[in-house]
Amino acid sequence: MTERFIISGRLDGSLLPWIDGHARRIGVAVDFGPRSDSAMELRVDGPPALLDAMEMGCLLGPIDVWIEDIRREPV
């Protein structure tokens, strides 16, 4: 299953490698889309329970980033 994650908050450069590492740890595939200091888009591919797990991990993220919200849409 593939979904689009729209992550918003106070983001910085540490988020991309962090997301990459977490995706590998749980076995989902990630494609990065457009991003700014306040929002980032991802395509995430995996079974529904792992997409949920990806959302859980990303809601915390690395310590210097604040994730306000993650909106998920089917692709």
Add this chain to the structure above:
Amino acid sequence: MSSNWTPVALSQDVLPGMAIPAHLQDQDLVVWRSATGRIAAWHDRCPHRGMRLSHGFVRGEFLSCIYHGWRYGEDGQCRKIPAHPELAPPAAIKVPRFAVCESAGVVWVAPEGETSEPVDLPGFRGFRSVAVNAAADQVARDVAGQGHLGGCDVVMLVQPLPGGDCGLHVLVADGCADAQLDALSHAIEALRRRLEQGVAA
């Protein structure tokens, strides 16, 4: 000992269905044996939320974490997440493993991928393991060359433990009589006390 292998337990102390904590230098391990007798040595940490797997339970060929029941197969891979029963866990979720081998009644552990074999000790089998409150290198010096204890032929292996203690694994020669094994047990206890008091063995 110049081998890449470290003795961490005696085979007889890890019965089928048991999981115990062990150490390789400063790393915490879980050593466990499946129902069919297969021994394994893994990092003592569940990938879910960091609970020690050495507190887990063995069912059949699987080790499960005691906290949320995440279940792992012999290859270290997660096979089931009970809170989400419909999920087939991906291969990515797995517990890092160590190389493990049993010989002479001893469980030996090495970093994953080790290709050599532990030192060969023909004619000896693991008898008793004791924890000694003394430094490993001092104990190793004290017992070096000592092939006889309590009237039996023995091999003594010293394993460094975190916190400055060490493990002493005593192997006894095959064919030693039961009465002599009793004497050996007492002698091991006396040796441990002497080592802890810093008196030369």
Add this chain to the structure above:
Amino acid sequence: MSVTMQDHWYPVALASGLRRSARDTLLLGRAIRVALDDGGAPVVTAEGRALPVQVKFGHVWTTLGVPAGDVFDIPEADQPGRRLVEVGSVKVRCSPLRAVENFLDIAHFPFVHTDVLGSEPHTEVERYEVEIRDDVDEVWATKVKFFQPQAARSAQGGITTEYMYRVPGPTCSVLYKTCPPRPGEWDVITLFVQPLTETTCEVWPWMALFDDDSTMTEMIHFQQLIFLQDRSILENQLPALLPLDPGREIPTRADMLSIAYRRWLKRHGYTFGAQLVAA
């Protein structure tokens, strides 16, 4: 950052457990002394300086800073007919934040509290709802459901218990659960955690229940049994500090409340007992 955690109330004693002889203990790493004055009222001092004191839910609460208000309310506690159960304290060698996070977790019921709060194969954790209520600045989880063989001493046979969870302070948690003798009411079970150091705490469970059948001793023993089972988990989790960056952890949807608690701690800078970088 962890200074802001000082501006909250923390439990440090049972009011009924205080004697004229002082109780020396710790709060957020600082030495404090809890005693009774000549009039029998609790006093708390740190290095001789008197700290604010409130008595609520049978416990003595104090603070090292300046809280925004009084100790939080639990309105259900004042309902007539409720049995108020003081359990006493249990010392645990774990981060105070880990003690709270464990209290917010239900996926462990079939494995840690086997045949009491849950049992295999009823292990699935269905989706529930979580929010950080900004008006009161508390974390809440609602619509939490779990099948339990013996959910409370007053339960007969297995039922699907509904839960709500509430975090009104950095080291306090309140759970509301279905009350078998009084459908429509909630039993209230709390965990008030006294942070001693970043890796040790004293846990003060407290309950407000509708249960006319159990003796006080039975209710206390039930809660103590549950908590001692949790303690063996809490003292064996790595790393010792609660990670605010999940690091190598793999939270799933069942862990949604724990994630919300960690986010709330992170947002406020409540880091006493927390690990900031990845484990």
